[in-house]
Amino acid sequence: MTSALLKEKADSSDRTIMVVGVGNRLLGDEGVGLHIIDNLFQIPMPSYVKIIDCGCDLLTLCSYLNKPQKIIVIDAVRAGGKPGEVYRFDYNELGTTRPEMRSAHQLGTVDALRLLKQVYPALTNCEIIVIGIEPNPIELGTDLSKEDGESIADATMLILEEIS
Amino acid sequence: MHKSIVIDHICRVEGHGGITVNIKDGKVSEVNMDIFEGSRFFEPLVVGRAYDEVAPILMRICAICSAAHTVVSLMAVENAFGIKVGSQTRLLRELLVQGGNIESHALHLFCLVIPDLLDYPSVIALASDHPQEVKMGLELKKLGNAIQETIGGRAIHPVNAVIDGFGKLPTREQLLDLKEQLRRGLERSLATVDLISSLQIPDFCTSPNVYAALSSDEPGYSLFGDKIALSTGDTKDINVYKEVCREKVVAHSYAKQSWFKNKPFAVGALARIALDGEKLSGEAKKAKERLSLSSHPDNMLYNNAAQTVELVYSIERSMEIIDELVAVGIKQEKPMEVKAKAGTGTGAIEAPRGTLYHSYSFDKTGKLTEADVITPTAQNLANIEKDLRVSVENLIDKPKKSLTPKLEMVVRAYDPCISCAVHLVEVNFE
Numbered sequence: 403m404t405s406a407l408l409k410e411k412a413d414s415s416d417r418t419i420m421v422v423g424v425g426n427r428l429l430g431d432e433g434v435g436l437h438i439i440d441n442l443f444q445i446p447m448p449s450y451v452k453i454i455d456c457g458c459d460l461l462t463l464c465s466y467l468n469k470p471q472k473i474i475v476i477d478a479v480r481a482g483g484k485p486g487e488v489y490r491f492d493y494n495e496l497g498t499t500r501p502e503m504r505s506a507h508q509l510g511t512v513d514a515l516r517l518l519k520q521v522y523p524a525l526t527n528c529e530i531i532v533i534g535i536e537p538n539p540i541e542l543g544t545d546l547s548k549e550d551g552e553s554i555a556d557a558t559m560l561i562l563e564e565i566s
Numbered sequence: 567m568h569k570s571i572v573i574d575h576i577c578r579v580e581g582h583g584g585i586t587v588n589i590k591d592g593k594v595s596e597v598n599m600d601i602f603e604g605s606r607f608f609e610p611l612v613v614g615r616a617y618d619e620v621a622p623i624l625m626r627i628c629a630i631c632s633a634a635h636t637v638v639s640l641m642a643v644e645n646a647f648g649i650k651v652g653s654q655t656r657l658l659r660e661l662l663v664q665g666g667n668i669e670s671h672a673l674h675l676f677c678l679v680i681p682d683l684l685d686y687p688s689v690i691a692l693a694s695d696h697p698q699e700v701k702m703g704l705e706l707k708k709l710g711n712a713i714q715e716t717i718g719g720r721a722i723h724p725v726n727a728v729i730d731g732f733g734k735l736p737t738r739e740q741l742l743d744l745k746e747q748l749r750r751g752l753e754r755s756l757a758t759v760d761l762i763s764s765l766q767i768p769d770f771c772t773s774p775n776v777y778a779a780l781s782s783d784e785p786g787y788s789l790f791g792d793k794i795a796l797s798t799g800d801t802k803d804i805n806v807y808k809e810v811c812r813e814k815v816v817a818h819s820y821a822k823q824s825w826f827k828n829k830p831f832a833v834g835a836l837a838r839i840a841l842d843g844e845k846l847s848g849e850a851k852k853a854k855e856r857l858s859l860s861s862h863p864d865n866m867l868y869n870n871a872a873q874t875v876e877l878v879y880s881i882e883r884s885m886e887i888i889d890e891l892v893a894v895g896i897k898q899e900k901p902m903e904v905k906a907k908a909g910t911g912t913g914a915i916e917a918p919r920g921t922l923y924h925s926y927s928f929d930k931t932g933k934l935t936e937a938d939v940i941t942p943t944a945q946n947l948a949n950i951e952k953d954l955r956v957s958v959e960n961l962i963d964k965p966k967k968s969l970t971p972k973l974e975m976v977v978r979a980y981d982p983c984i985s986c987a988v989h990l991v992e993v994n995f996e
Contacts, residue, residue, distance in 0.1 A: 426626065426629075427626045428608075428611060428623070428626050428627060455720075455723070456629070456722070457626070457629030457632065457722050457723055458628070458629045459629040459630055459673075459722060461673065461677075461704065461707065462629070462711060462721050462722055464704050464707065464708050465708050465711045465712065465715070465721045466721075513688065513689075513690060516690050517677075517689055517690050517693060517700070520690065520693045520694065520697065520700075521693055521697055521700050521701045521704060522701075542610070542611070543611070544611060544623070
């Protein structure tokens with residue numbers, strides 16, 4: 403299925419799609435975005451796709467911005483579904499419960515995306531989507547929960563459809 | 567009169583994170599800050615792992631501090647096995663760590679401190695009115711990431727730095743290109759000094775501090791050292807770091823607190839400059855004078871001014887390191903084959919937020935049997951609580967609405983590495 407999907411894609415030098423994993427690998431399901439990125443690294447990708455592991459600092463993306471047409475952010479998202487549920491959000495659908503809240507040290511994913519879009523004109527016309535995976539309660543550990551582990555295949559297929 | 571102030575959700579690990587201040591009869595009865603850090607969390611991740619798996623795991627504690635965690639972890643392993651690295655490796659590691667310092671300070675100053683001092687609710691709001699200034703901050707962060715990418719192989723979570731050296735070495739051309747970027751970065755860092763010096767730093771959290779930082783007999787200001795110096799006049803070898811960080815378990819926090827001689831102490835940029843600032847030179851020395859750092863030793867909000875000075879220092883020092891490396895020429899050194907043996911080793915480094923310790927024990931096959939990681943944030947916790955108490959006492963007559971952001975400002979001044987651990991997005995469906 404995966405290779406069939408990829409065969410349909412033609413390389414195109416005039417487009418760039420960035421697939422960005424966010425999360426902390428030491429906090430179980432919080433790192434699900436990075437586990438999905440690991441999976442994507444195993445799949446041959448067209449040259450216009452750039453896969454980036456941003457760890458827990460999405461602002462690192464500013465080191466890679468080169469007028470991308472599309473950015474796909476993959477992250478743990480708490481949206482009230484069952485653990486392992488996969489979501490797709492357009493940039494305009496994203497919001498926070500506390501829009502004025504600042505973390506003590508770092509910006510959250512949505513705020514970081516907002517800031518990058520505000521400051522870098524290269525992102526003005528860029529389509530941004532978030533693929534989210536509902537986590538179980540966050541616990542220390544390098545492994546995913548059973549539910550989030552099983553969600554990797556579905557999330558990967560969704561990302562490949564977004565890329566093609 | 568406020569009875570209880572709760573600032574929640576500083577950290578979004580379930581059930582943890584936040585500040586609680588209780589007030590009884592007009593006085594502060596209790597200040598609790600709860601974070602999700604400390605050795606009890608990190609140790610189980612690496613016990614039973616092979617010596618060469620430890621740094622790649624523990625550098626994931628924090629993206630922004632990943633260069634410091636990597637280098638200090640490698641130093642601890644090398645000390646356990648009696649490996650001495652050469653001067654080229656030392657210089658490249660220092661350059662990597664300076665990149666982390668530039669990234670971290672730029673991010674903290676522009677995304678949190680400047681919005682605080684200009685009374686903006688967030689950096690996003692600041693960027694609406696001052697996009698060029700915010701972009702300048704992000705370009706400085708990018709410079710720190712560029713150093714880490716050139717030396718460490720990735721913008722964060724370096725992969726090139728290994729035991730006894732580097733898997734891949736930078737070329738002369740890459741280093742010269744980096745120096746050109748640093749030259750532009752120096753101008754931006756001096757503009758940051760102009761900006762910070764024009765802002766009013768409040769004095770509501772002034773109280774005597776004990777400072778701790780690494781020290782060495784080398785002539786220049788440094789983020790490395792084999793001794794721990796304290797503003798009490800005490801000096802300790804890094805191998806007895808537990809004599810400085812006497813850890814207390816407190817009921818209200820997952821993290822242990824560090825105390826020295828029954829007093830809380832502070833680590834970080836202000837501590838480093840208070841203890842070793844006389845060793846600064848060049849533009850960093852001028853920046854220290856311009857930001858009046860010597861005149862406010864006990865106001866932790868000046869930690870942000872100290873970070874501004876270090877932004878200049880780290881850029882200047884990175885240029886010096888590149889000059890040294892280019893003058894001698896990059897030698898194609900290969901890391902030695904490690905001979906594992908039973909032993910214990912400790913590494914210490916000045917990470918952006920303060921002194922960071924990693925200490926490991928290995929069995930004779932090189933499997934890790936014990937690990938201790940003490941982060942700067944864990945060391946600063948007790949001092950943060952002290953400063954929160956002082957601040958509430960100084961501001962107790964202010965309306966709660968204005969008090970809460972001021973207390974958050976105190977916490978942010980320390981640049982605590984709390985929420986970098988967890989950053990879940992919350993989405994509401996209406």
